[in-house]
Amino acid sequence: ATLPGTVPRMVRPAPGQNYPRTGFPLEVSTPLGQGRVNQLGGVFINGRPLPNHIRHKIVEMAHHGIRPCVISRQLRVSHGCVSKILCRYQETGSIRPGAIGGSKPRQVATPDVEKRIEEYKRENPGMFSWEIRDKLLKDGVCDRSTVPSGEASSVSSISRVLRARFGKKDDEDDCDKKDEDGEKKTKHSIDGILGD
Template sequence: MEEVVETGISSVNQLGGLFVNGRPLPLDTRQQIVQLAISGMRPCDISRSLKVSNGCVSKILGRYYRTGVLEPKGIGGSKPRLATPPVVARIAQLKGECPALFAWEIQRQLCVEGLCTQDKTPSVSSINRVLRALQEDQRPPWIHLRLPAGLGPIPRTPHCDSEAPRGPHPGTGHRNRTIFSPGQAEALEKEFQRGQYPDSVARGKLAAATSLPEDTVRCSSFSWKI
């Protein structure tokens, strides 16, 4: 049984080595581990020599052999939040003005407007989570959020103007665009990212999973390609 003795913010492992809970090993210790391994020392011997747990030594060496990276990964909470309040506000506004927009279309629009860069854009899953959270709010989602300066409504397009009317218009020949829920949109996106024209079997499974008619799934795959 491993005995750990608390000493302030540090602890002592069963080998007598000091460590800080939740913090990575110092870089100089990591360098010693790699240098000793390169010299031919076994991980268990490195563990005893440096008083670092064998599991920690193996993990550091395994990552170094796979990636060549010696530095620790980002500490929890250090990763910048991409869905900042201005970004969330813009997502809410875009979805409010054009409910038929998919998450990937919103993601692309954020980059086009310069609100996000290609390497610092919320993922499609993150945008869908934002949309689900906004949908739970009974108020119009963009009312209580502050928009970034200089950003106004997106240009109106047939894609946005084709919201479903309250009643049918027989004889007009106009096909209303289906407005998908966030869950349906996420399922469709995952399927169409694998292949933009699913076969009949895949369409049937997707229709059952999303509770959508198969004709709607077929039409969605066509519009996705466009």
């Protein structure tokens, strides 16, 4: 018997699937891809957030005084998942999923900034990425929040622009010089050490 307001089973396994000893299939097909069945018989997709209607139901049931372990069994959602959603709701008032922490999206240079970077590099080919970054700030092309870098100390975005436009990193120029015979000499060559 199902209780009024419980969430129906999201996906029924197709006939002919391999069933483990428990009677539940290990994997099922869902509209979002391959799902798995938890120990309670609920379907989930690893790495994907629980659907919003189930999150709402968890919070609603908790407001009615139903204990997390009962919510878990009725909705076929793991106890850990129920606890996590209720803790986040208690701390933030939000039921929305969201990774805690994570990396910030990298700041990509706008076309105007890319043009300015190219100008600086043409005017002074030996200029390093960090010098370009400082000049962008000094000339008012960017401010600290819009300078292409990602991190305050990083210049990777500027280096990416330089590689895309000029095909080299700042300090590769010295390494790729050719000698009189047309052979590439690098500053890491063993020729000068051993002698002839």
